[in-house]
């Protein structure tokens with residue numbers, strides 16, 4: 001295993017804690033650490049062993065260096081470590097001062113401070129995992145919901161990239177045969193069996209296309225579902241937001257137009273993250289829906305993946321509702337109609353509202369069903385049904401289900417799409433009986449795109465841009 005110069009960084013979160021872990025990786029990491037360590041001699045120790053001792057400042061003449069801390073040192077021997085290099089992990093007391101002293105001492109002994117992502121980059125370069133998995137390391141750290149954690153961990157553990165790498169290898173063999181045909185120029189030879197090549201290409205497309213389609217859902221899993229609550233002033237948006245978030249985030253008052261700022265917050269329902277966007281009131285000088293500003297409403301809806309339309313069950317007219325439904329239908333976004341202040345009106349009145357919008361020709365074209373109205377009382381926090389409806393809306397989205405691999409990374413999507421396009425062209429060329437050089441060209445593009453995805457083909461710039469986004473110590 002080729003080892004680079006030793007690097008060191010704090011691996012645990014900066015700040016005060018019970019324990020802090022400093023990681024050293026690279027050529028001579030063990031001997032280097034040993035110079036500051038008093039206890040067992042580290043150099044002869046087998047990998048995956050932990051040793052107690054003291055970590056010390058440099059000796060001063062004959063005076064032994066003073067103790068910085070009592071530490072536990074774990075030794076990993078190349079190639080059996082995270083980076084596949086020699087690695088030492090120093091667990092000290094979680095003091096910022098101690099961490100600084102230890103890092104300083106390590107640099108005196110020849111270690112360099114690690115750049116962001118440098119450990120993971122080395123692990124990648126040494127073949128510990130491919131690029132997709134390396135990127136998943138950052139996603140695993142950032143994951144903060146059950147769904148995003150599941151997606152990231154599956155990616156870290158190989159997810160779709162192992163399968164793509166296999167298929168790419170098969171494709172390489174075919175490209176070699178197709179290119180061999182080129183060497184024979186005018187002669188009519190066919191080394192690459194076209195039906196087999198075609199089958200392999202459609203096979204690869206069969207793997208790639210569901211991944212491409214999973215991106216929308218993958219993005220939602222990673223970043224949350226942008227959910228907007230729209231409604232007229234005083235409909236109870238802030239009250240609902242508070243009830244959902246279970247805290248007094250937004251200011252509630254009975255003066256219309258109290259919500260001044262756009263408040264964004266997160267809500268977890270059944271392991272899915274919703275990014276709630278409070279719309280600072282769809283309000284204007286006058287009361288009517290028209291005056292609220294259709295443009296403004298549209299803007300809000302535009303930003304959302306899911307719309308909650310909240311209306312005051314007491315004061316909203318069927319006309320207003322119908323206009324709003326038309327607007328929402330127009331947007332094409334999934335939405336939920338929510339009647340608020342159910343505590344103030346009878347069940348009979350609630351039914352009358354539903355009747356008014358359905359029977360009175362709520363839908364001129366009569367094509368779609370008017371979605372059911374969900375009744376809540378934001379003030380009394382009677383919102384369980386709304387929560388389960390929100391969750392159900394997202395869950396109908398296939399990729400939210402367990403098991404299937406999802407793409408959450410725009411870079412991956414880009415390479416997958418380009419591969420699919422190149423393969424589609426190659427398949428068409430095979431079908432048209434086009435000459436080998438045309439097929440070979442698209443096959444090479446597909447190979448390069450797949451290779452860049454998994455990191456079998458890389459450039460320094462690409463690696464730099466990927467790993468520099470990691471945190472230091474990772």
Ligand SMILES: Nc1nc2c(c(=O)[nH]1)N(C=O)[C@@H](CNc1ccc(C(=O)N[C@@H](CCC(=O)O)C(=O)O)cc1)CN2
Pocket residue numbers: 076079080081082089
């Ligand atoms: N203390 C510590 N915990 C950690 C990490 C770490 O680097 N240090 N990790 C860092 O992200 C994650 C775990 N990743 C790791 C991956 C491989 C090896 C390792 O030693 N691999 C050897 C031996 C495998 C074996 O014994 O089966 C190898 O690959 O050969 C260690 C950690 C999470 N927890």
Ligand SMILES: Nc1nc2c(ncn2[C@@H]2O[C@H](COP(=O)(O)OP(=O)(O)OP(=O)(O)O)[C@@H](O)[C@H]2O)c(=O)[nH]1
Pocket residue numbers: 231232233234235236237238239240251252253254255256257258259280281282340341342343344376377378379380
């Ligand atoms: N009875 C009853 N009152 C409610 C309910 N929800 C909200 N309210 C009251 O309605 C008034 C307006 O609520 P807000 O949450 O401030 O309304 P908003 O839609 O955010 O209004 P703006 O800030 O103007 O955009 C407040 O007095 C709330 O207490 C409810 O379910 N039942």
